[in-house]
Amino acid sequence: xxxxxxxxxxxxxxxxxxxxxxxxxxxxxxxxxxxxxxxxxxxxxxxxxxxxxxxxxxxxxxxxxxxxxxxxxxxxxxxxxxxxxxxxxxxxxxxxxxxxxxxxxxxxxxxxxxxxxxxxxxxxxxxxxxxxxxxxxxxxxxxxxxxxxxxxxxxxxxxxxxxxxxxxxxxxxxxxxxx
Amino acid sequence: xxxxxxxxxxxxxxxxxxxxxxxxxxxxxxxxxxxxxxxxxxxxxxxxxxxxxxxxxxxxxxxxxxxxxxxxxxxxxxxxxxxxxxxxxxxxxxxxxxxxxxxxxxxxxxxxxxxxxxxxxxxxxxxxxxxxxxxxxxxxxxxxxxxxxxxxxxxxxxxxxxxxxxxxxxxxxxxxxxxxxxxxxxxxxxxxxxxxxxxxxxxxxxxxxxxxxxxxxxxxxxxxxxxxxxxxxxxxxxxxxxxxxxxxxxxxxxxxxxxxxxxxxxxxxxxxxxxxxxxxxxxxxxxxxxxxxxxxxxxxxxxxxxxxxxxxxxxxxxxxxxxxxxxxxxxxxxxxxxxxxxxxxxxxxxxxxxxxxxxxxxxxxxxxxxxxxxxxxxxxxxxxxxxxxxxxxxxxxxxxxxxxxxxxxxxxxxxxxxxxxxxxxxxxxxxxxxxxxxxxxxxxxxxx
Numbered sequence: 001x002x003x004x005x006x007x008x009x010x011x012x013x014x015x016x017x018x019x020x021x022x023x024x025x026x027x028x029x030x031x032x033x034x035x036x037x038x039x040x041x042x043x044x045x046x047x048x049x050x051x052x053x054x055x056x057x058x059x060x061x062x063x064x065x066x067x068x069x070x071x072x073x074x075x076x077x078x079x080x081x082x083x084x085x086x087x088x089x090x091x092x093x094x095x096x097x098x099x100x101x102x103x104x105x106x107x108x109x110x111x112x113x114x115x116x117x118x119x120x121x122x123x124x125x126x127x128x129x130x131x132x133x134x135x136x137x138x139x140x141x142x143x144x145x146x147x148x149x150x151x152x153x154x155x156x157x158x159x160x161x162x163x164x165x166x167x168x169x170x171x172x173x174x175x176x177x178x179x
Numbered sequence: 180x181x182x183x184x185x186x187x188x189x190x191x192x193x194x195x196x197x198x199x200x201x202x203x204x205x206x207x208x209x210x211x212x213x214x215x216x217x218x219x220x221x222x223x224x225x226x227x228x229x230x231x232x233x234x235x236x237x238x239x240x241x242x243x244x245x246x247x248x249x250x251x252x253x254x255x256x257x258x259x260x261x262x263x264x265x266x267x268x269x270x271x272x273x274x275x276x277x278x279x280x281x282x283x284x285x286x287x288x289x290x291x292x293x294x295x296x297x298x299x300x301x302x303x304x305x306x307x308x309x310x311x312x313x314x315x316x317x318x319x320x321x322x323x324x325x326x327x328x329x330x331x332x333x334x335x336x337x338x339x340x341x342x343x344x345x346x347x348x349x350x351x352x353x354x355x356x357x358x359x360x361x362x363x364x365x366x367x368x369x370x371x372x373x374x375x376x377x378x379x380x381x382x383x384x385x386x387x388x389x390x391x392x393x394x395x396x397x398x399x400x401x402x403x404x405x406x407x408x409x410x411x412x413x414x415x416x417x418x419x420x421x422x423x424x425x426x427x428x429x430x431x432x433x434x435x436x437x438x439x440x441x442x443x444x445x446x447x448x449x450x451x452x453x454x455x456x457x458x459x460x461x462x463x464x465x466x467x468x469x470x471x472x473x474x475x476x477x478x479x480x481x482x483x484x485x486x487x488x489x490x491x492x493x494x495x496x497x498x499x500x501x502x503x504x505x506x507x508x509x510x511x512x513x514x515x516x517x518x519x520x521x522x523x524x525x526x527x528x529x530x531x532x533x534x535x536x537x538x539x540x541x542x543x544x545x546x547x548x549x550x551x552x553x554x555x556x557x558x559x560x561x562x563x564x565x566x567x568x569x570x571x572x573x574x575x576x577x578x579x580x581x582x583x584x585x586x587x588x589x590x591x592x593x594x595x596x597x598x599x600x601x602x603x604x605x606x607x608x609x610x611x612x613x614x615x616x617x618x619x620x621x622x623x624x625x626x627x
Contacts, residue, residue, distance in 0.1 A: 059439075059484055071376045077334050099487075103597055104522040110300075110626075111403060113329060115395060116339055116382070119374050120331060133243065153240070 041146045043092050043171040044156035044164040046132075048139045051076070055158040058097070058170070064142060065097050067109060067118035072140060080122040081134050081143035089128075089144055092173045146173055296330045301627045302400035306407065310606075310618035321346050322622075325367075325399045335375065341368040343399050349417040351462055365417075366465075367399050367425070378433040385465065388426045389445040389478040390494050391514040391529045402624035405525065405592055407604045410550040410567050411584060412531060416452065416462035421533060421546065421571070421578050422512065423452035423498070425463045426474065441482035445494075448473050454500035454508070454577070474498035480516075488521040500535075505576060509536040523556040535577055546571040546581070554592070561592040573611075583611035599625045 045061065047053060052074055056064070063069045070078055083090045085102060094105055112118030125131050128149040135141040136153040147164050150156055162169045302325040309317030324344040331337055343365050348357040357363065370384040387394050393413045397404050414420030428449020435442035450464035451474030480492025496512040514531035530549040536542075547570055554563035565588040571581035590604035606618040 069377055070374055075376065077374070100522065106597070107522075114300075114327060114398060114400070114403065116370065116372060116386075119337060119372070133247075137247065 040172045040174055041148060042164040042169050043089055043144050043173040044147055044150055045142065045144050045159060045171070046135050046150070046154040046156050047142050048135055049153070049155050050139050051142075051155065053157065055161055057160055061159060062097050062099070065093060067112050067120070067122075070119040076140035077120070079120065079138050079141045081131055081141055082122040082124050083128075083131060083144075084124055084126050088173050088176070089146065092171055093144055096171055144171075296332065298329050300327045301325065302327065302402050302625070303627070304401040304622055304624040306620055306622040308618070308620045310616055311614075312616050312618075321362075322401060322624075323399050327400075332371075335373055337372045337374070339368065339370045339372060340366065341399050343367045350419040351417060376433070378436070380432050382430045382432070383428070385425055385427045385463070386430055386447075388423055388449075388476055388496070389430070389432075389447060390422055390424075390476065390496055390512055391531055392480075392490065392492070392516040392518050392527065393529060394422070394424055400624070400626070401602075401622065402598075402600055402626045404624075405554045405561060405563050406552070406565060406588065406590055407602050407620045407622045407624075410529075410552070410565065411569055412529070412548045412550060412567065419580075421569070421581060423474065423496070426450065426476070427463065427465055428473070435479075437481075439484040441484060443480050443482065443492075445476070445478040447476040449476075450474065451498040451510075452500075454502045470499070470501050472499040486519070489517075489519050491517045500577065502577065505537065506540070507538045508576060509538065510534070510577075511536070525552070525554050527552040533571075535575065537576060544572050544575045546575060546578075559594045561594070563590050563592065564588070565590075583609075585609050586615070598627065599623065 045056070051072060053072060060069070064078060065080060067080065072078055082093070094100055094102060098105055098108075100108065109118055109121055113121055123134065125134055125143075128145050131143045131145055132149065132151065132154055135143045145154070145156075147156075150164075156164050158166075159170060164171075302323070304322035306320045306322055307317070308320055309315070322345070326342045328340045328342065329338065344362055345365065346360060346362045348355045348359055366385065368385055368387065370382045370386050373381045375381070387398060389395050391413070393410060397409065401407060409415070411420075413422065413424065415424055416422075426447060426449035428447060430445060430447040430449075432443065432445040435444055450468040451472075453460055453462050453464050453469055474496065475498075476494060476496040478492060478494035480490055482490050493513070493515040496510075496514075498510045500508040500510050502508065511534040512531060513534070514529065516527075516529040518528065519526045528549075528551045531547070533546040533548075535544040535546075548568060550565060550567035552563065552565040554561050566586070567588070568585040569581060570583045570585075571578060573579070573582060575581065586606065586608040588604055588606045590602055592600055592602045594600050600623070602620075602622045602624065604620045604622070606616070606620075608616045608618070610616065
């Protein structure tokens with residue numbers, strides 16, 4: 001009798017553990033409060049000056065950065081600009097906007113292009129200057145830059161009604177390594 | 180020698196006094212003025228340097244813009260026929276505003292004949308497979324070699340195709356054709372897509388019919404799939420499958436404005452599946468339809484924001500089949516699915532029924548089927564489980580060979596690298612009126 005109860009307990013524990021493993025989602029990195037280091041900068045999401053969009057919500061931004069939206073409200077095709085793998089700016093976008101790691105992000109786009117759901121893959125550029133020039137030149141482009149890399153040639157979007165200079169802005173990037 | 184007189188002495192004293200005053204009072208004043216002047220001069224220089232830097236930056240930017248513009252114009256000049264005169268309006272245009280300059284600098288998407296627009300990716304798999312069925316042998320099998328080609332033709336148009344090389348004979352409703360070890364080439368997908376907006380996309384060509392979920396989520400690549408193969412319900416037409424997996428026709432799809440619900444639609448019209456004898460003919464009507472009637476399919480699905488990775492939907496397909504020596508048969512396929520797909524976890528559930536209704540008779544043949552598949556990633560390992568079921572009546576007029584098939588599959592996928600997956604899978608399939616089949620497969624699937 002005692003043995004049966006023990007077995008039932010083990011079985012129930014196993015079922016519970018499996019269910020917890022399967023359905024319990026990992027803590028969302030973006031929802032965790034992240035202490036902002038004094039030297040951290042905000043990361044601005046930038047678009048072409050001709051783009052009429054001023055503000056995007058985080059879910060909208062996520063859909064855009066995952067290729068689930070392909071057009072701006074003015075009909076222009078969205079061209080996503082990403083920085084190269086390993087750049088801190090890219091890591092912030094993957095972590096806080098896409099909520100994916102590098103492998104998942106690449107697989108997501110590969111699968112999306114394969115099924116035909118993603119119309120265009122992201123363009124990858126090496127430097128902030130390259131991103132700025134690309135966004136300046138392509139009306140449908142969207143990319144990201146440190147606030148210190150911003151200038152008047154691109155437009156920084158507000159995210160959830162907060163600009164990159166505002167308190168409570170959600171995208172922060174660690175300082176550049178001084179090599 | 181002359182000695183100084185009293186006047187001279189007075190003057191000398193005055194001069195000495197003045198000199199002392201200069202040293203004690205005026206010199207510090209002059210020094211102060213000099214220092215202040217130097218500081219002011221220095222400040223002016225710093226300001227000027229900053230202004231120069233700013234100007235330089237602006238000029239460099241402007242040079243970059245102009246260089247880009249020159250390149251653009253040179254490219255346009257090379258692309259344009261020599262006989263065409265240059266547009267006078269451009270040369271005599273007034274100075275443009277900043278917005279106009281920016282619009283000018285926008286890179287237009289145009290065809291560059293000097294470079295290819297194709298992007299290619301490959302997929303392949305090799306399997307070691309054995310089962311308990313009589314006359315079957317354990318063998319290494321080359322799977323499908325898939326060349327997936329895309330091309331961004333313009334801002335609105337895109338081309339997509341899958342050219343697949345595959346070996347072995349075709350199996351169409353139990354009838355085989357072709358040689359065992361010969362390879363053939365199939366254009367499995369060939370689609371020209373037009374994207375007007377997120378709410379309307381149009382595709383024409385040969386595509387995967389939007390029946391259920393699996394058929395459009397996984398195409399001709401085992402590397403994408405968790406398991407070694409597709410569920411029996413979604414098996415390809417030339418591998419014994421019962422569904423019109425491919426359609427040649429037109430497909431419209433897009434978002435339905437629905438806020439956080441994320442509703443999507445797909446509406447398709449096409450040739451449908453071949454139904455005339457001989458049944459071993461190519462089942463996908465690529466060039467000629469055996470009748471004027473067209474197949475229609477409508478699918479609706481939701482991807483709610485609230486549950487990331489969840490997709491719930493249904494589809495309805497309708498066609499009219501015209502097999503030889505039989506009355507026309509109305510074919511309806513109703514499918515529903517609920518899937519949860521995340522990077523570390525997937526749970527796929529689909530159910531469908533294929534309904535065949537011969538005209539002139541009250542009899543209807545229903546073939547229900549479903550599968551459920553669950554997997555969870557642990558590092559590079561992903562154990563998975565699938566149970567599938569399909570039950571066709573023994574008198575089913577279109578696919579009499581199918582009967583009842585059901586059973587579980589267990590497997591383990593190991594991602595040896597980002598592009599190579601090794602899978603080991605065991606299948607148990609119970610059949611109506613026949614011994615059950617045990618099968619084991621070891622597969623390596625990859626993309627390149």
